[in-house]
Amino acid sequence: MNQPSDHRPRWSNESNVPDLYHLLRLTGPDASDDEIQSALRRLKAELARQSKSESAAKLSRLLKLATANLSNPKVRAKYDAQWRSAYEAVEPNAAFTQKSVHKTAGTLPQEFLALLPKGDALKTFDLAKFVKGTTANSSRLEADQREYAELMAAISDNRAVRPQVGGLAVEIVAESSGPPPVNPSPLTRPRLGSQETPSILAKRMRRRREQNMWISVVGFLISLGIVFGVTYYLVQRSQKQVAQSADANFENFTQEPAPPSQASGLPQVIGLEPDVDVFNSNPAELIDGNATMAESADGQDSEALPQPAPELLPPSTTIQPTETPAPTLSPEKEMVATAELTEAQKQAWEQALSIVREQLGNQQYASIDWQALRSQASLPSQTADLERLERLGKLAADLQSTLVDAIRGRAGGETFHVGATQLGFVESNEGSITLKVSGGNQRFLLTQLPVGIALALTDMANRAPLGDYQAQQAAFILFHPARNQLALRRAQGLIREAVALGAVSDDLLREFEVTQ
Incomplete structure (x- = not known):
């Protein structure tokens, strides 16, 4: 049978009766008052020795239950009646009466601590309510008793011996009013002889949490650095784009601009060839129709070129160039002009x-x-x-x-x-x-x-x-x-x-x- 994921006891009803006699290592209701008081003294001594251990709370609760239900004869009589109806009427040969229970060394068997119910330690038992619940859940109780018997058989096996401290087992089963589920599968069954304490497991889990936390922090920092890097790159790129956009405005002007058309407002010159360079020529020559071009580079005279007819040009459109008089210099300036300037x-x-x-x-x-x-x-x-x-x-x-x-x-x-x-x-x-x-x-x-x-x-x-x-x-x-x-x-x-x-x-x- 597979082990359940929840390790809490299956007997969680407060009406369940704990087997205080066997928890105190007594034979049953036939135990005398002296035996009960002696068992209570042993329990107090055990509680004093393990006051700082994890089982101190369970031992203290067991002491309160045993003192409240077994010290007073009247209360004990009611408890004995409830105990007999729970452990003798249902199954006389239950695991609670087996001799294998008494083979476990120590003052208090740790497996019986799981039988402690939750609630007030001084609360008396309601017999009618308990009998009603026991009758309704008799089949479940029988199954739990069988599982508990298997657990006790596993404990009595010589191959799984728990470490003992002062006659009492170190590992205490979680507080409950019934035995824990037993007979898990071989793959999921806990090792009874394992030396790994909960503190080691807690340290291991804490280290794993710390590793996951550091991995998350490093990943966050890396992501943040990537975001900052991309942002810085985009800002620098936008700043450079402004200067590049200014240069892009001149991409279509890499070649020399074409000469202005004749509709630009200049006077029309008859005989002007369209291949004349208006940028390298003298503007006065382009305006004056009677001007002649200089000697060409191949040595031929420019008079061979066709000249405009003077009679076709209206006299009013002929613009005579005016000569700008050369600047006159004072005698002092002329002397300086003729002199050579120093470096x-x-x-x-x-x-x-x-x-x-x-x-x-x-x-x-x-x-x-x-x-x-x-x-x-x-x-x-x-x-x-x-x-x-x-x-x-x-x-x-x-x-x-x-x-x-x-x-x-x-x-x-x-x-x-x-x-x-x-x-x-x-x-x-x-x-x-x-x-x-x-x-x-x-x-x-x-x-x-x-x-x-x-x-x-x-x-x-x-x-x-x-x-x-x-x-x-x-x-x-x-x-x-x-x-x-x-x-x-x-x-x-x-x-x-x-x-x-x-x-x-x-x-x-x-x-x-x-x-x-």
């Missing part, structure tokens, strides 16, 4: 121009003292360089003003595109702007705003003509601190378009070539 003077001038370019890149347009810089120029070439920077600085300042107006005109939640990337406007402060990029907010200083974002914002607020606006964009890109080669090529294309439209002079191209 220290050249380095000082280059450093001054570098500082000016840095100030233009930081959008510090008002802090540049152009008059003081003109006084430092010693050669006409230096004066020309300074004038180009001043004109480009004014163009960049105009675009920066347009950028500020565009930012002020935006409201929270508005979206715009930079190439294929959609950005959202969040808020703007003095000198900074906050945009929503890839689901996260990014704050930029106006001096560090990527070129693509800046130009996308100015497109929404520009009111300048096309040529002027292209020149402003080119100047802004030229001085931007975060420009790259792709952005610089885009700026060169914009300034060429502005020159072709007549918005600026072609001498500004020199500044873009020098920067490259």
